[in-house]
Amino acid sequence: MSEPHPDSTPTTRLPRIDADTPPPDGRPRAGARPGEPVSAPAEVTGPTESIAAQPGAGTTGETPGRTATGPTLMDQMGGISGIVASTVPVAVFVVVNVITSLRPALYAAIAAGVVVLIWRLVRRDPIQPAISGLIGVGICALVANQTGEARGFYLPGLLYSGFLALVALVSVIVRWPLAGVIWHGINGHGQEWRSDRRLLKAYTWATGIWALVFGLRVVVQGLLYDANAENALGIARLAMGYPLFGVAILATILIVRRAERAGTPTAT
Incomplete structure (x- = not known):
């Protein structure tokens, strides 16, 4: 019985996969050509994200189907400091008018409103409360100026x-x-x-x-x-x-x- 010739040893060939054949792991195979052998997956060197980590997927603490809420009413009002700031010009008018007279009190109230607005701009705080207070004191000052009282x-x-x-x-x-x-x-x-x-x-x-x-x-x-x-x-x-x-x-x-x-x- 003769030994098999070395050239007749069976060889193992890699399977050939068509581009339309879905890969076993279910992921799309980019750049696949008909008859191209399957190669080992390349090592992933960049950061990856799983679908479960996507916002709204239920793994980040958010309820699916719910959107993040916007700023609350208190946030829009500038918090406690914003509420206080909006009433400072009125308090200044009351104090100055009790101490002096109408005209200085009007000037002091308007000046206080401007100072509060600048102060909140410098601090990068919401300026809506300061603007509201300045508008309010402006209306009050206008009425007082028209009545002279x-x-x-x-x-x-x-x-x-x-x-x-x-x-x-x-x-x-x-x-x-x-x-x-x-x-x-x-x-x-x-x-x-x-x-x-x-x-x-x-x-x-x-x-x-x-x-x-x-x-x-x-x-x-x-x-x-x-x-x-x-x-x-x-x-x-x-x-x-x-x-x-x-x-x-x-x-x-x-x-x-x-x-x-x-x-x-x-x-x-």
Whole structure:
């Protein structure tokens, strides 16, 4: 029996794959030509991303189908500092008018509004609150200048308080309490809270408190306005500003938290 010739040893050939044949791993094979042998996959040297890591795929903490929320109402208002900055010109007018007279108080209030705007520009803070405060003090200064009386400066704010009191009462009547709408708007939440009877009742009481606050401002400051007591009106404007608003905010928080605790089931 003769030995096989060396040249007759069988050789193993690589399979030939057509371009239309899907690869075994399911990935598209770029540049494949008919009859081209399959080569070992090249080593991946660059960064890769899996489909699961894509935004909205459910692995990054985001809920599929939901888009990222935009800035909240509080963000648009510039936060607490923005709210304070928008009222600085009014406070300056009140103080300067009590110390001096109408004309210096108007100049000081407008100057304070400009300074606040520049300060927020330098700090790269949102300038919308400063612009709103400057526009507001400009309207008040215009009214005071036209009437020639310092009490005219407080007239727009007095009318605005009356408007807010009316809106708060109407919101309670139509069962869309303003405190709940604003609170959830600031925090970027929806309005699903209205389906919770406890929260609806709590926000109704809170809105009633705010209506009372604005109503007191109208009554007290309105009486001082009619009496032409400019200095007393300015002091009342300051006293019934942040201090009274702080009490209303605290009452709102306590009422809502109590309702939330009552609606939370206790562990057994």
